[in-house]
Amino acid sequence: MSKELEVLRILEDNAKLTPKEIAEMVGLSEEEVKKIIKKFEDEGVILKYKTLIDWEKVGEEVVYAIIDVRVTLTREKSYDDIAKRIAKFPEVHAVRLISGDYDFQVVVKGKSLKDVAFFVAEKISTLPEVRDTFTHFVLRSYKEEGVLLFKDEEDRRLAFVP
Numbered sequence: 001m002s003k004e005l006e007v008l009r010i011l012e013d014n015a016k017l018t019p020k021e022i023a024e025m026v027g028l029s030e031e032e033v034k035k036i037i038k039k040f041e042d043e044g045v046i047l048k049y050k051t052l053i054d055w056e057k058v059g060e061e062v063v064y065a066i067i068d069v070r071v072t073l074t075r076e077k078s079y080d081d082i083a084k085r086i087a088k089f090p091e092v093h094a095v096r097l098i099s100g101d102y103d104f105q106v107v108v109k110g111k112s113l114k115d116v117a118f119f120v121a122e123k124i125s126t127l128p129e130v131r132d133t134f135t136h137f138v139l140r141s142y143k144e145e146g147v148l149l150f151k152d153e154e155d156r157r158l159a160f161v162p
Contacts, residue, residue: 068102
């Protein structure tokens with residue numbers, strides 16, 4: 001694996017690490033790591049640095065929904081055109097072209113079930129290319145972005161010895 005890919009993998013796992021810490025991990029100088037990071041930022045390879053927050057722990061009400069969307073394509077509107085339109089809504093966190101019964105998977109964030117339902121009914125379903133939608137409300141997340149959102153509890157079962 002190249003040193004540049006190593007730097008990317010390290011940043012993807014923990015963007016809070018300093019270039020000095022990353023340099024020690026991959027065997028490069030701090031300046032070399034800074035150049036690699038700057039290059040990837042300029043090229044649009046590194047798109048954003050993000051903090052993962054467990055909103056439940058601070059008492060903030062957040063509702064996520066996964067919306068399966070089936071569309072009708074026209075000569076004027078391709079998958080890319082429709083996806084770009086959906087992606088521009090601020091409530092939308094992800095838009096993915098998928099295989100199967102539906103065309104897109106849209107991840108939406110709102111303050112309440114009502115907010116998300118309104119978004120689906122008033123913004124997504126009203127798009128002329130949208131044939132139908134199927135909404136899944138996220139009841140609880142156990143893992144996000146590779147991070148477990150729970151602590152492993154000690155196994156309290158009694159050992160069984162035959």
